[in-house]
Amino acid sequence: MSTRSLGIDIGGTQLRAALVDPHGRVLSRDRRPTPADDPGLLVRTLLEVIRSAWERTGERVPVGVGIAGLVTVDGTVRYGPNIGIRDLPLATLLGEELDAEVVVANDASVAALGEQRAGAGVDHADLVLVTIGTGVGGGVVIGGRLLTGATGFGGELGHVIVNEGGRPCPCGNRGCVEAYASGSAIGALARDRLVDPMTMSRLRGLGRVAGPEVTAAAQDGDEVAIEVLEEVGHWLGVALASMVNVLDPELILLGGGAAAAAAPWMLEPARRTMTQRLVGSAWREAPDITLAVLGDDAGVVGAGLLALGAATVGGSGTA
Numbered sequence: 001m002s003t004r005s006l007g008i009d010i011g012g013t014q015l016r017a018a019l020v021d022p023h024g025r026v027l028s029r030d031r032r033p034t035p036a037d038d039p040g041l042l043v044r045t046l047l048e049v050i051r052s053a054w055e056r057t058g059e060r061v062p063v064g065v066g067i068a069g070l071v072t073v074d075g076t077v078r079y080g081p082n083i084g085i086r087d088l089p090l091a092t093l094l095g096e097e098l099d100a101e102v103v104v105a106n107d108a109s110v111a112a113l114g115e116q117r118a119g120a121g122v123d124h125a126d127l128v129l130v131t132i133g134t135g136v137g138g139g140v141v142i143g144g145r146l147l148t149g150a151t152g153f154g155g156e157l158g159h160v161i162v163n164e165g166g167r168p169c170p171c172g173n174r175g176c177v178e179a180y181a182s183g184s185a186i187g188a189l190a191r192d193r194l195v196d197p198m199t200m201s202r203l204r205g206l207g208r209v210a211g212p213e214v215t216a217a218a219q220d221g222d223e224v225a226i227e228v229l230e231e232v233g234h235w236l237g238v239a240l241a242s243m244v245n246v247l248d249p250e251l252i253l254l255g256g257g258a259a260a261a262a263a264p265w266m267l268e269p270a271r272r273t274m275t276q277r278l279v280g281s282a283w284r285e286a287p288d289i290t291l292a293v294l295g296d297d298a299g300v301v302g303a304g305l306l307a308l309g310a311a312t313v314g315g316s317g318t319a
């Protein structure tokens with residue numbers, strides 16, 4: 001039985017791969033541009049990455065893939081908006097070409113597993129990871145196992161509705177936490193505040209106002225930027241209260257570049273709002289909210305460990 005596995009994380013721009021050991025340590029890496037809007041080329045690129053890893057290791061190590069989008073429990077990417085794919089039976093296509101089982105799951109879900117096994121969540125069997133980037137993703141580990149739900153679409157924490165009828169979300173609904181707490185939303189909330197000509201802010205006059213500009217302005221003490229990040233924390237706290245009421249995790253992790261950048265202003269309001277809104281808040285301790293630590297490695301580590309788990313438990317696909 002293999003003691004290593006290959007984890008692959010297909011992002012909107014980068015396709016990362018890493019050989020990992022059973023402790024989630026990265027042994028070697030591979031990185032290429034993601035071929036977007038071309039499912040055939042994406043599959044060929046994946047085959048090349050996998051075969052080259054097999055050649056280097058001299059072993060057909062188990063393979064796990066994380067990809068952004070709705071992924072069914074049998075590894076079909078029903079909808080992958082960033083990469084432009086619909087109904088791609090990725091696990092089946094790769095499995096048939098390679099004559100090996102390949103596990104495919106949602107990218108934020110595998111990242112949650114990576115953090116739980118080898119990152120900020122070690123020693124915690126029940127945790128929630130919320131990733132804040134262009135959008136808001138999520139993954140849930142319960143009792144040390146990845147929550148997939150009946151179809152595989154479980155753990156989509158970014159689309160918990162925090163404000164019915166509120167801001168439009170890229171998913172087509174309104175008021176999802178993604179519409180208030182993503183990197184894109186941080187920029188949009190700031191631009192909304194600048195509409196009032198009386199609002200004084202160093203953001204005014206910048207050619208572009210997106211997440212990074214807002215956190216940079218907050219760093220310089222800009223009150224509008226700080227208020228925006230505090231508001232983002234509040235909305236995140238509203239969403240987290242619902243997640244905690246349902247799942248009762250030991251720990252909540254925030255991952256993604258925007259989360260780390262906004263944390264100094266966002267974390268406290270998120271903790272405060274979440275704690276206030278928990279059922280029975282006076283009689284319980286709220287779980288801690290802290291930053292994830294694996295960064296860009298979370299996905300490849302989680303995908304690798306998912307594959308290793310599937311290989312050792314006979315292919316349940318849920319480690």
Ligand SMILES: [Zn+2]
Pocket residue numbers: 158159169170171172173176178
């Ligand atoms: Zn949504």
